[in-house]
Amino acid sequence: xxxxxxxxxxxxxxxxxxxxxxxxxxxxxxxxxxxxxxxxxxxxxxxxxxxxxxxxxxxxxxxxxxxxxxxxxxxxxxxxxxxxxxxxxxxxxxxxxxxxxxxxxxxxxxxxxxxxxxxxxxxxxxxxxxxxxxxxxxxxxxxxxxxxxxxxxxxxxxxxxxxxxxxxxxxxxxxxxxxxxxxxxxxxxxxxxxxxxxxxxxxxxxxxxxxxxxxxxxxxxxxxxxxxxxxxxxxxxxxxxxxxxxxxxxxxxxxxxxxxxxxxxxxxxxxxxxxxxxxxxxxxxxxxxxxxxxxxxxxxxxxxxxxxxxxxxxxxxxxxxxxxxxxxxxxxxxxxxxxxxxxxxxxxxxxxxxxxxxxxxxxxxxxxxxxxxxxxxxxxxxxxxxxxxxxxxxxxxxxxxxxxxxxxxxxxxxxxxxxxxxxxxxxxxxxxxxxxxxxxxxxxxxxxxxxxxxxxxxxxxxxxxxxxxxxxxxxxxxxxxxxxxxxxxxxxxxxxxxxxxxxxxxxxxxxxxxxxxxxxxxxxxxxx
Numbered sequence: 001x002x003x004x005x006x007x008x009x010x011x012x013x014x015x016x017x018x019x020x021x022x023x024x025x026x027x028x029x030x031x032x033x034x035x036x037x038x039x040x041x042x043x044x045x046x047x048x049x050x051x052x053x054x055x056x057x058x059x060x061x062x063x064x065x066x067x068x069x070x071x072x073x074x075x076x077x078x079x080x081x082x083x084x085x086x087x088x089x090x091x092x093x094x095x096x097x098x099x100x101x102x103x104x105x106x107x108x109x110x111x112x113x114x115x116x117x118x119x120x121x122x123x124x125x126x127x128x129x130x131x132x133x134x135x136x137x138x139x140x141x142x143x144x145x146x147x148x149x150x151x152x153x154x155x156x157x158x159x160x161x162x163x164x165x166x167x168x169x170x171x172x173x174x175x176x177x178x179x180x181x182x183x184x185x186x187x188x189x190x191x192x193x194x195x196x197x198x199x200x201x202x203x204x205x206x207x208x209x210x211x212x213x214x215x216x217x218x219x220x221x222x223x224x225x226x227x228x229x230x231x232x233x234x235x236x237x238x239x240x241x242x243x244x245x246x247x248x249x250x251x252x253x254x255x256x257x258x259x260x261x262x263x264x265x266x267x268x269x270x271x272x273x274x275x276x277x278x279x280x281x282x283x284x285x286x287x288x289x290x291x292x293x294x295x296x297x298x299x300x301x302x303x304x305x306x307x308x309x310x311x312x313x314x315x316x317x318x319x320x321x322x323x324x325x326x327x328x329x330x331x332x333x334x335x336x337x338x339x340x341x342x343x344x345x346x347x348x349x350x351x352x353x354x355x356x357x358x359x360x361x362x363x364x365x366x367x368x369x370x371x372x373x374x375x376x377x378x379x380x381x382x383x384x385x386x387x388x389x390x391x392x393x394x395x396x397x398x399x400x401x402x403x404x405x406x407x408x409x410x411x412x413x414x415x416x417x418x419x420x421x422x423x424x425x426x427x428x429x430x431x432x433x434x435x436x437x438x439x440x441x442x443x444x445x446x447x448x449x450x451x452x453x454x455x456x457x458x459x460x461x462x463x464x465x466x467x468x469x470x471x472x473x474x475x476x477x478x479x480x481x482x483x484x485x486x487x488x489x490x491x492x493x494x495x496x497x498x499x500x501x502x503x504x505x506x507x508x509x510x511x512x513x514x515x516x517x518x519x520x521x522x523x524x525x526x527x528x
Contacts, residue, residue: 004147004225006104006163008118010085010125011155012078012140014038015098018129019077020067027061029054032069071097071308072315079316081140082293084128088121093278093296097312099155101148101296114160118142122158145169148296149220153177166223171196178217183210195221238272239329240264247286247322251314254283254323258310261328262303269333276301278332281313284325291317294331358390379407379467380501381513381525382416408501413513413525420522421451423514425458425502435500435516439466445504448514450523456506463502464516 012018016030016038027043029036031054039048039057046061058064074097082100086092088111092102104114111117125140143154145161150170154161161169170177173195175184192198198206199221207215219225240261248254269276279301282292295301295309306328314323362370371387378384425433427443434442441464449455499517501524506512511527 004150004166004223006108006114006144006146007101007148007151008104008107008114008121008142008144009095009099009101009148009151009155010081010121010140010142011152012081012098012125012129014040015078016069016074017067019070019074019097022065022067026065027063028065028067029057029061030067030069031057037069072312074098075312076316079318080128081125084124085121087124088117091294093294094313095148095152095296099152101151104144114144118144118160146223147220147225149225150223167199167221168223170221170223171199175217178220180213180217183213183217186210238265238268238274238333239327240268241325241327244322244324244326247324249322251311254314254326255307255311257326258314258328259303259307261326262306262310265306265328265330266303269330274330274333276306276330276333278330279306280327280329280331281310282325282327282329283314283317283319283323285319285321286324287319287321289319289321291319296332362390380515381408381413385416408513411527414528415526417523417525420515420524423451423512423521423523424449425504425514425516425521432519434519435464435466439464439500445502448504448506450512456508456510459505459507461502461504463514464500465502466498466500468498 017028017040020028020030022028022040025042026040027046027048028040029043029048030038034054036048036050036052036054036057039050043057043061043064046064048057048061048064052060054066058066075094078094078097078100082092082094085100085102089102089107092100094100104117108114108117111120119142122140122142125142129140141155141158143151143157143159143161145151145154146163146166150161150166153170153173171194174193175187175195175198177195178184187193187198192201198218201218203215203218206218210217242257242261244254244257248257265276265279278294278296280292280294282290284290293313295306295313297305301309310326310328358370358372367389370390372390373385374388375384376386425445425448427433428446429443431443433445436442445458445461447455447457499515502514502516504512504514512523513525513527515522515524
């Protein structure tokens, strides 16, 4: 089994806040997609946490200063820190703005051990932070451990983990530390709440139950790298470069060229069955300046992710002239193990793949033949879903209209019946249950039978929730606009809907959303 690389990590807490030029004594939250991605110390003291919606954060802290998230700004501010760490070793890897790492084997020997190296790095980085952001910027934290994952956790605590001690160091951490919310939630529901508990499970059983994601998590929990080291030095002919003539004076021009280079690099790697986990970004200016920086991504850098990081890096470099050369060189590659990509994944690349595939099918079958489900306004679960031609209204872009009082609360049912089956609902004496004129239950429901099937005991119920919908549409005439009845109004039968909904669970373990209208009961939806 391969041994993890001894790694030092430099972590700058609340870096998006620091990069925005805000002091830690001010309640500040950095927001992206209406959610908090970073908060200052003062904001956290008021209850602001990462993941909160903006409105929730502002409710907890009325004095909150909200700043938009800008990864390019974060990298530009982090470049002096990365350059300082680079003075200890040239092999510095930027993992993300505010976080960088390097292998300690050579530097530790030179500086007298891991602890001495960590203290020297921390002191020098703190000096740079004090110069670039003197208004209450938090000091950096440095950690050393076996493997990047354990070193990141050690950096957050500012500690040096002894060689071979990463597994014991990680054991008390919760499984949420893995960064995979879906896997962590499943593990917690199975009673596996810490990394130590996960590390105790047999590896073949974890792989069989949780797949590749679980196997990677198991390795991390045992203090190993995410995958066995299969990296090697790539052949030089994989590097891609572009000469910019005339030199690019604007970052946007160079970033456009970088995207093309990233696509070419990805194609060369794919032709050889390889994936790049570390790429060197190099640039030269018309005045002879040369710059280089390593970027790492353990999952493999996609063309879109690599182009985005090149743009961040170009934003961070300070040059005296236009860029005349841009080069991308894979510094570490591994065999591409055929990772299964999600067709509807949340990343931009997956969304683009789905859009291209649907557009091709639409071109063959016609615009109306390819539809997608979108949320729409409505109170019942069957009223909220609508099918529209692809491209007319994407999920998340459709307007839901005004608020819908009385909407069925979450969680949403798993199945909505296109043809709701009839159901009989009776009380303890066998009399049918109904809804009074005041919207109350005539009696507690005791048993039900769906479509003439076997009777099942009702174990719990909620409701009724009466609905009097479209009461105004049953009238047409001079007063119809105001929704009032008058001497010139004419009733339109069948347009008004008066009904009530119930939620019930039965001894069979089923949960249903029932509807009663005109004395007739039906199963509108079923919960999972």
